Amino acid sequence: MKTEQIALSPLAPGANLSLTVHRFGEAGARPKVYIQAALHADEIPGMIAAHHLRERFKALEAEGRIKGEIILVPSANPIGLAQKVLGEPVGRFDLSNGMNFNRGYAYLVPKVAERIKGKLTKDGQANVRLIREAMSAELAAWPTHNAADVLKKTLLGLAIEADVVLDMHCDSEAVVHLYSHTRSAEEFAPLSALLGAHAFLLADESGDDPFDEACSRPWAELADRFPEHPIPFGCHSTTLEFRGEGDVTHEFAKADAAAVLAYLTLRGVVAGEAPAVRQALCTPTPLAASEPVPSPATGMVVFRAEPGARVKAGDVIAEIIDPLTGDVTPARSEADGVMFARILLRFATKGMRLAKVAGTDARRTGKLLSA
Ligand SMILES: [Zn+2]
Structure with a gap:
C-alpha cells in the first residue's frame, strides 16, 4: 500500500486541507478501480467498509494477488467532516453555500466531443484511451471557485480514468441499495447480488451531475454522438448505499467489504477463485420509478413499514398524528415495490418525503434524486 496526501485548497490562510489516498497494485495496471467513502462526510457505513477493505487489500497485496490497480480514498470529504452545527454533523451540504457535496461535478461531454472529433478510429480500445486522455485534459481545465470545487475536481481526477468506480454512501434508514447508469446494469448485477441489495436503480441522467454520473455518463453520450465508431463503455460507476446512517457495525462492514472483494475477483482485479454469486434479491428498476411517499399532513411519524418491506399501492407506510387534535392521517405508497429507505426524523411537515x-x-421526470 502506498499512501499519499494530496493538498487541497485551504479553507482560509493557514487552514490547510488534504486528501488521503491509498494505492494498491501496479500503477497503470488494468482493470483500474477507484473506491471512495463518505463523500457525504457523515455517512459512516461506507467509511467503515473502506476500513475493512484497506485491511483486506493490504493482505492481498502481500500475497501478490492484486492484478489490477486499486485506488482507495477512505474519507473523501475533509471539508464536510469538519462541519458541525449545534453539535450535529453536517456532511451532506457545504455550509458555505448550501451545495450538496455529491452534485455539480464537471460535465465534460461537449468539450471532450470537440477534442476527439476526427481522431476516433475503428479500434475500440484505442478510442477508450483517447477519450480518457481527453477527459483528463478537459477536467484539468475545469474552473474552480471554492474549496469544495477543488475537492470535487481532485476526486474526479482520481476516478475518471478508472474502469470501475464505487462510491460508498448510506441513506437515513435503509436496506442496501445502489444506483448506476442504465448501461451498467449488467456490469453491476453480480455486485448487487453479492451485496444482497434490495433495490438497484438505473438512470441515464438523474440530474445535477452527481459524482458517479460524471464518471459514467460521458461514455454513453459519446457512444451516441459517434455511432460510426466503436466506443466501449469505459467507466462503470455506481453509488452504493450501505443501509442507514446508524448501521455502523463490523459485521455489516466486513460483509460489504467481502462482497466488494468478491466482485473485484470476478472482474479480475484480484486473483482468486471466482466466488459463487447468490441469487439477487431484486432486479434492476428505473430510478424514474422510485416513488417518494410524501407526508399527507404535519405531525408525529409512526412508521408501519420497515425498510426492505414489499408494499402495494395504497398500503399504509406511516401514520401521521397531529399532536393537538389527535387526528391520524395515513401516508400511503403510490406504487407497488420495495420500500428501500425512510427518514430518520419522527416529526414531519406536510409534503415532506x-x-x-x-x-x-x-x-417521474426531471431531477430524480433528493436534495
Ligand atoms: Zn450520500
Whole structure:
C-alpha cells in the first residue's frame, strides 16, 4: 500500500486541507478501480467498509494477488467532516453555500466531443484511451471557485480514468441499495447480488451531475454522438448505499467489504477463485420509478413499514398524528415495490418525503434524486 496526501485548497490562510489516498497494485495496471467513502462526510457505513477493505487489500497485496490497480480514498470529504452545527454533523451540504457535496461535478461531454472529433478510429480500445486522455485534459481545465470545487475536481481526477468506480454512501434508514447508469446494469448485477441489495436503480441522467454520473455518463453520450465508431463503455460507476446512517457495525462492514472483494475477483482485479454469486434479491428498476411517499399532513411519524418491506399501492407506510387534535392521517405508497429507505426524523411537515419505494413503472421526470 502506498499512501499519499494530496493538498487541497485551504479553507482560509493557514487552514490547510488534504486528501488521503491509498494505492494498491501496479500503477497503470488494468482493470483500474477507484473506491471512495463518505463523500457525504457523515455517512459512516461506507467509511467503515473502506476500513475493512484497506485491511483486506493490504493482505492481498502481500500475497501478490492484486492484478489490477486499486485506488482507495477512505474519507473523501475533509471539508464536510469538519462541519458541525449545534453539535450535529453536517456532511451532506457545504455550509458555505448550501451545495450538496455529491452534485455539480464537471460535465465534460461537449468539450471532450470537440477534442476527439476526427481522431476516433475503428479500434475500440484505442478510442477508450483517447477519450480518457481527453477527459483528463478537459477536467484539468475545469474552473474552480471554492474549496469544495477543488475537492470535487481532485476526486474526479482520481476516478475518471478508472474502469470501475464505487462510491460508498448510506441513506437515513435503509436496506442496501445502489444506483448506476442504465448501461451498467449488467456490469453491476453480480455486485448487487453479492451485496444482497434490495433495490438497484438505473438512470441515464438523474440530474445535477452527481459524482458517479460524471464518471459514467460521458461514455454513453459519446457512444451516441459517434455511432460510426466503436466506443466501449469505459467507466462503470455506481453509488452504493450501505443501509442507514446508524448501521455502523463490523459485521455489516466486513460483509460489504467481502462482497466488494468478491466482485473485484470476478472482474479480475484480484486473483482468486471466482466466488459463487447468490441469487439477487431484486432486479434492476428505473430510478424514474422510485416513488417518494410524501407526508399527507404535519405531525408525529409512526412508521408501519420497515425498510426492505414489499408494499402495494395504497398500503399504509406511516401514520401521521397531529399532536393537538389527535387526528391520524395515513401516508400511503403510490406504487407497488420495495420500500428501500425512510427518514430518520419522527416529526414531519406536510409534503415532506417520508420514504422511497422502488417501483417498476417509470413515471417521474426531471431531477430524480433528493436534495
Ligand atoms: Zn450520500
